[in-house]
Amino acid sequence: MAGFDKRVASYEEAMEGIEDGMTVIAGGFGLCGIPENLIAEIKRRGVTNLTVVSNNCGVDGFGLGLLLEDHQISKIVASYVGENAMFEQQMLNDEIDVVLTPQGTLAEKMRVGGAGIPAFYTATGYGTPIGEGKEVREFNGRHYILEEAITGDFAIVKGWKADRYGNVMYRHTAQNFNPMAATAGKITVVEVEEIVEPGELEPSQIHTPGIYVDRIIQGTFEKRIEKRTVRS
């Protein structure tokens, strides 16, 4: 039993072992479904020279944007990095290395990273700057480029509900990149809104099985909205 109890008591414990120069894979899309407290803990620890893999880089003052304030990120792999003035500044000053990656390719890089597949061919990016320098192969008359997997020293993930075994469910579109991120970390840390008793989660409804998860913590979340849009 104890061997399967992934719960940790504090955020400090949740991010134990993170060091300068590590690669951190983060779930989230925009500010939706981001591991906001785990990011805040990385900020508190002050580790630097991080490579961050995430679809976006937060906004000024929230999400991964927090890690830009003290220059903790030296490289980011992302598909879209607009809406962030501090990021733009650091990019223009060459303080941060940006590897723009098509969104589907980024998701697949994480997925195969966790699945033990070192690389895959995709038509995405062929004939564009993204394909430059990459191996090209033709299958059935179509060109594909070789893209390599991504794995991280840490994966930080935001879930909705989990049990102590590390089984996780996500809520609505807060799922996004989280399930793939969860598979691709040497140490995968998941923060959730609620840790429920074993047996409460329907086994067939679990998005991320506990085998991928090393640490689970229950937190409270601000869940900031980036573009509140309502109908009149």
Added chain:
Amino acid sequence: MALTREQMAQRVARELEDGFYVNLGIGIPTLVANYVPEGIDVMLQSENGLLGMGRFPTEEEVDPDMINAGKQTITTRPGAAIFSSAESFAMIRGGHVDLTVLGAFEVDQEGNIASWMIPGKLIKGMGGAMDLVAGADNIICTMTHASKHGESKLLEKCSLPLTGAGCINRVLTDLAYLEIKEGAFILKERAPGVSVEEIVEKTAGKLIVPDHVPEMTFE
């Protein structure tokens, strides 16, 4: 008269078919959802991981965990499904989406599209655009025919870095509806009151003009 943004959306919406799964990009493509013809049911895909996008929420319905690919708060419609980003792009890359509508800076006569990067200007990223154009057989590109300075955006060869190569076969501009086939734009329809001469003048790429080019009609 050049088409308004709403008229462009209206024209694109006529290409929708009952039972289509459709991905709409940001800008004019988003407006297409407002003009789905009566009696036709389409399912909107949002690449962050939602199939069956509904209307924008009321103030009470706003949920930070429910957003679209433009990061706007959204709702789901009956029959909707939610999934991971990997699953989402599997359906895009795998050619399961019936129609993709997106904007562009430039399109050329070979079906190349440039939509994500202007060298020298700040680069924000391609998001899902490269996957969308690589995965879909059926893409409509919406854009203005020429820049504010009158420079054509329908070119012999794109001058900006590409989003995708040889993937665009239909373009709707504010002046015309065109197909791209065998290295040329084919003029299919013109905006009400816009002459063929004006379209010819503002198309830098090879343009084939049939004997009769019908005018679009709007209610």
